[in-house]
Amino acid sequence: MTFEMQPEINLETNYYKILNIRNLTESTFVLQLPATRFKFEAGQHISLSVLGDFQSREYSIYSAEDAENLEILVKEVDGGYFTPKLKNLKNGDILEIHGPFGRFSLDKSKLETHRHIFIATGTGIAPFRSMIMSNPGLNYQLIHGVRLGNEAYEREFYDSERYLLCTSRDDSGDYRGRLTGYLRETEFDKNSSFYLCGNSDMVFDAMEILKSRGFGRKDINVEVYF
Numbered sequence: 001m002t003f004e005m006q007p008e009i010n011l012e013t014n015y016y017k018i019l020n021i022r023n024l025t026e027s028t029f030v031l032q033l034p035a036t037r038f039k040f041e042a043g044q045h046i047s048l049s050v051l052g053d054f055q056s057r058e059y060s061i062y063s064a065e066d067a068e069n070l071e072i073l074v075k076e077v078d079g080g081y082f083t084p085k086l087k088n089l090k091n092g093d094i095l096e097i098h099g100p101f102g103r104f105s106l107d108k109s110k111l112e113t114h115r116h117i118f119i120a121t122g123t124g125i126a127p128f129r130s131m132i133m134s135n136p137g138l139n140y141q142l143i144h145g146v147r148l149g150n151e152a153y154e155r156e157f158y159d160s161e162r163y164l165l166c167t168s169r170d171d172s173g174d175y176r177g178r179l180t181g182y183l184r185e186t187e188f189d190k191n192s193s194f195y196l197c198g199n200s201d202m203v204f205d206a207m208e209i210l211k212s213r214g215f216g217r218k219d220i221n222v223e224v225y226f
């Protein structure tokens with residue numbers, strides 16, 4: 001039996017050169033890569049590795065579906081394996097990407113009928129930026145939980161009326177305290193569709209709070225980072 005290479009399978013297409021690095025805080029940055037050769041749905045993630053390294057990690061796509069460049073938002077984790085390597089990269093360095101993966105995307109049947117409540121901790125805001133930028137006019141409320149106000153990553157992208165910052169360690173947020181504290185004190189319309197993204201503690205606590213308000217599993221979509 002002869003094996004014929006399928007023309008559409010070209011390993012080279014997985015390699016991307018870094019075009020630009022945007023530093024947002026001392027530890028958080030946006031990596032900008034050329035537009036992808038794959039189609040993705042806002043909310044999906046990619047698997048990333050550094051050329052020559054066998055390890056890979058998942059990153060949500062931060063940019064819009066039709067954006068000129070692909071962006072990801074990364075926070076360097078103290079003592080982490082992969083993110084300190086990403087932090088040391090320079091323009092022109094090569095990354096290997098696989099994907100897109102995942103089903104964390106907007107429920108199209110609710111686009112016109114529901115208010116989309118996006119609930120994120122830290123870099124968990126990434127898929128929501130992609131969803132918001134990919135869907136102009138979307139009816140959304142973005143609730144972002146961070147420790148300090150300088151972690152309100154690029155909040156100028158969002159409609160100021162729709163972005164709410166919860167800061168647990170300083171007073172610069174719209175709400176002082178944990179995001180889950182804000183959720184406990186807030187009423188949501190029954191036509192709300194929830195999307196949760198970030199660390200597992202927040203995601204599970206938030207799910208419990210929403211369930212206690214009568215929202216069911218079909219109203220709540222989750223993406224857990226760690």
Ligand SMILES: Cc1cc2nc3c(=O)[nH]c(=O)nc-3n(C[C@H](O)[C@H](O)[C@H](O)COP(=O)(O)OP(=O)(O)OC[C@H]3O[C@@H](n4cnc5c(N)ncnc54)[C@H](O)[C@@H]3O)c2cc1C
Pocket residue numbers: 045057058059060061072073074075076077079080081082083084122123124126223224225226
């Ligand atoms: C679907 C998906 C999408 C993701 N998207 C993003 C994204 O858009 N941006 C992003 O920065 N990360 C994202 N992550 C997390 C990312 O894949 C890595 O886990 C993270 O970058 C840490 O990698 P590391 O090798 O430096 O740490 P590791 O060596 O793998 O882990 C070290 C420790 O840090 C913990 N940890 C992991 N992430 C964090 C964090 N953000 N803050 C504090 N502790 C952490 C781990 O649980 C572990 O205990 C995503 C994860 C998943 C599953």
